[in-house]
Amino acid sequence: MTSKRVSTFERSDSDSLQETLFELSRVEAREKRLREENDAILSAISAMTEATSKTDIFASLLDVIRRYVSFDSAVALSRNRETEDAFRCLVSTERLLETVTWQTGDVFRRCVSGETVAIYKPGMVKELHCLTHQYASYLQGTALISGLTVNDSEVMLILLSHRRDAFNNEAQQVIDRFRPLIERTIMDIDYRHRLHALVGSRTQELNASRQRFQDFAQTASDWFWELDNQFQLTYLSSPNTDTDIDAEALLAKLKSDAELKTTLEAYIYTEKAFSDIEWHIASRHHDYWVSLSGRPCYNKRGELAGYRGTAKDITATKRRVVELQQARQQAELANNAKSQFLAVMSHEIRTPLNAVLGLIDALQHSSLTQEQKQWVGQMDKSAQLLLTLISDVLDLSKIESNRFSLSPSLMKPSDSVLNVYQQLIERADKKRINLSVSVSPSVPNTLFMDENRFTQILLNLVANALKFTDRGGVTVSLDAHGEHLELWVRDSGIGIDEKQIDRIFEPFTQADGSITRRFGGTGLGLSICKKLVEMMGGSIHVESEPYQGTDFCVRLPIVETPQDAEKYQAPPNVPADAVQPMSILVAEDSRANQMVVRLMLEKQGHTVTLASNGEEALARVEQTEFDLVLMDMSMPVMDGIAATKALRASGFKRPIVALTANAMDEDKQRCVRAGMDDFVTKPIRAASLTAVLHVHQPLDLSTNYR
Numbered sequence: 001m002t003s004k005r006v007s008t009f010e011r012s013d014s015d016s017l018q019e020t021l022f023e024l025s026r027v028e029a030r031e032k033r034l035r036e037e038n039d040a041i042l043s044a045i046s047a048m049t050e051a052t053s054k055t056d057i058f059a060s061l062l063d064v065i066r067r068y069v070s071f072d073s074a075v076a077l078s079r080n081r082e083t084e085d086a087f088r089c090l091v092s093t094e095r096l097l098e099t100v101t102w103q104t105g106d107v108f109r110r111c112v113s114g115e116t117v118a119i120y121k122p123g124m125v126k127e128l129h130c131l132t133h134q135y136a137s138y139l140q141g142t143a144l145i146s147g148l149t150v151n152d153s154e155v156m157l158i159l160l161s162h163r164r165d166a167f168n169n170e171a172q173q174v175i176d177r178f179r180p181l182i183e184r185t186i187m188d189i190d191y192r193h194r195l196h197a198l199v200g201s202r203t204q205e206l207n208a209s210r211q212r213f214q215d216f217a218q219t220a221s222d223w224f225w226e227l228d229n230q231f232q233l234t235y236l237s238s239p240n241t242d243t244d245i246d247a248e249a250l251l252a253k254l255k256s257d258a259e260l261k262t263t264l265e266a267y268i269y270t271e272k273a274f275s276d277i278e279w280h281i282a283s284r285h286h287d288y289w290v291s292l293s294g295r296p297c298y299n300k301r302g303e304l305a306g307y308r309g310t311a312k313d314i315t316a317t318k319r320r321v322v323e324l325q326q327a328r329q330q331a332e333l334a335n336n337a338k339s340q341f342l343a344v345m346s347h348e349i350r351t352p353l354n355a356v357l358g359l360i361d362a363l364q365h366s367s368l369t370q371e372q373k374q375w376v377g378q379m380d381k382s383a384q385l386l387l388t389l390i391s392d393v394l395d396l397s398k399i400e401s402n403r404f405s406l407s408p409s410l411m412k413p414s415d416s417v418l419n420v421y422q423q424l425i426e427r428a429d430k431k432r433i434n435l436s437v438s439v440s441p442s443v444p445n446t447l448f449m450d451e452n453r454f455t456q457i458l459l460n461l462v463a464n465a466l467k468f469t470d471r472g473g474v475t476v477s478l479d480a481h482g483e484h485l486e487l488w489v490r491d492s493g494i495g496i497d498e499k500q501i502d503r504i505f506e507p508f509t510q511a512d513g514s515i516t517r518r519f520g521g522t523g524l525g526l527s528i529c530k531k532l533v534e535m536m537g538g539s540i541h542v543e544s545e546p547y548q549g550t551d552f553c554v555r556l557p558i559v560e561t562p563q564d565a566e567k568y569q570a571p572p573n574v575p576a577d578a579v580q581p582m583s584i585l586v587a588e589d590s591r592a593n594q595m596v597v598r599l600m601l602e603k604q605g606h607t608v609t610l611a612s613n614g615e616e617a618l619a620r621v622e623q624t625e626f627d628l629v630l631m632d633m634s635m636p637v638m639d640g641i642a643a644t645k646a647l648r649a650s651g652f653k654r655p656i657v658a659l660t661a662n663a664m665d666e667d668k669q670r671c672v673r674a675g676m677d678d679f680v681t682k683p684i685r686a687a688s689l690t691a692v693l694h695v696h697q698p699l700d701l702s703t704n705y706r
Helices: 002-050 054-066 095-099 106-112 133-139 169-177 179-219 247-256 258-268 315-364 370-400 413-430 451-467 498-503 513-519 525-535 591-603 614-623 640-650 665-674 686-696
Strands: 073-080 088-092 116-119 142-150 153-161 222-228 233-236 274-282 287-298 304-313 409-411 434-439 447-449 473-481 484-491 539-545 549-557 583-587 607-611 628-632 656-660 678-681
Touching: 054 073, 054 088, 054 179, 088 095, 106 116, 106 142, 106 153, 116 169, 142 169, 142 179, 153 179, 169 179, 258 274, 258 287, 287 315, 315 370, 315 591, 409 413, 409 451, 413 434, 413 451, 413 473, 447 451, 451 473, 451 484, 451 525, 451 549, 498 539, 525 539, 525 549, 583 591, 583 614, 591 607, 591 686, 607 614, 614 628, 614 640, 628 640, 640 656, 640 665, 656 665, 678 686
Parallel strands: 434 473, 583 607, 583 628, 628 656, 656 678
Antiparallel strands: 073 088, 073 153, 116 142, 142 153, 222 233, 222 304, 274 287, 287 304, 409 447, 473 484, 484 549, 539 549
């Protein structure tokens, strides 16, 4: 019995020992396998470190996995969860697999959560439906898929085999154990892929930018240049220009121009930008102008790296400037010639017209029959029309040559409206049309405005309305809205076609030629109105329909009255008996004008002495004392300007008033500079002559002014 028990115990110990030895052997084998796996992982990591491309990194990973898991093909996928729906191929063992689009599904979602999944019927899985045609055999084989999530990216490793039993549980365990290596590898591949893509994109952008700059530089008409920090030229483009300036020749001339070089160095050594420095290149055969611009450029440490800039050929611009200056001078000469011509014509027309109007004035105050009065009245209107025409031409010329100025004063707008009404009511009555005027209570009683020009605008508009109205009437209304004065002139006349409205404000233009022939006129009135309104800071517009009438609206700003406005007050009408009888010398070469002026003055009780030129006037002053001299500007032998200067030089201090047919402002200024005290514009009217005599009559006729 005892021996049997011993044998039993011995067998039991032997079995335990065998089991222990077997377990120890398994542990040693597992440790050996782990050491081999660790050695393989370390070897793979070392190989990855030395790898220069993502393909080499992937190959190193697959070399390690292939020792423990058999497969035919492998592919690494990636996608950004926020911006991408499908997975893109990072790297694969077969190039054709890189063109496949991998859609996500339940299997991929399980894998990126940390699972390793073996697929024994790949054709049944949504994610592997893309494996068609060339990869149809894989759909009957096996797939082993593992994935992980890194930041915003999901990465996937897929092993493919043609065999149906290629991947078992042990293969899954190997992949799980190799997960850190797989994670490290795929992260590295993904990083390199992104970095490569970024570098490729930036390189492409840089190349495109460089090509764009080169294209611009070659097609631009400017030179692009660059200097290094030693101020040596490192780049100079060859522009596409019509000129034959060679870039190298330009550089040589730049170095040889000491003055320009000094100017540029003053900017460069102080690190200042410069622009549009003009450089004149003159030689025996060529003459060019170049504009230089540049600015400093710095390296990453903020140190001056050099200068970059452009050089522009401005020869054509310079030539155009010279041509424009010459054209301007020619235009000014032509304008001066026109003004001189108008002044001469004005003088030549006003001189005989002065006699006509003067004699008409005298006739109107003489004993005439009713029929004769009508004839004289018609003569007066015709002469006045001629005078208006002359004044319009002169006004337009002065406005266009910027020689026209406004003379604002305190005025009553209602008086201007009434004055125009009184002048034109007779014309309206003759045509049997109604002329009505109204002034709103909102219009200020007095305004600071050029009364003559305001009246001229109103008179032109109303006269124009009456001319083109044969039935119905003309309505004039003046109103104030806020800071603007609003004048409306409405008529029921022939109207204006819409196509012609824009032309009616052009000088010497009417709606059409037939209107000019039917109604007469020069077409200056509306043009002058528009220019006057704009000079006064206002606007004018017209609304019209053919055969329905026309509405003109003028809007003028209400200017604040200055504190010293009283000095601008227009002088009141002076009655003839308000002027004391004086001894007056009239220097005038025209016999007709002598007669007219003498007649006007003697009717007012003055004593008149005549002189036909400046020399005679000087002689008369030496012989007789006069209270006032009326001096014509244009006379033979010695004109009025020279005679006035001679009188002032001799000590003559009494008033000298110009009788001038020259109505231009510069002519009036010449009179003042010569020593004249005032002027009367021809044709001379009795009222204007009386007003001037009233201003300059002596306070005490017994006072000796010599």
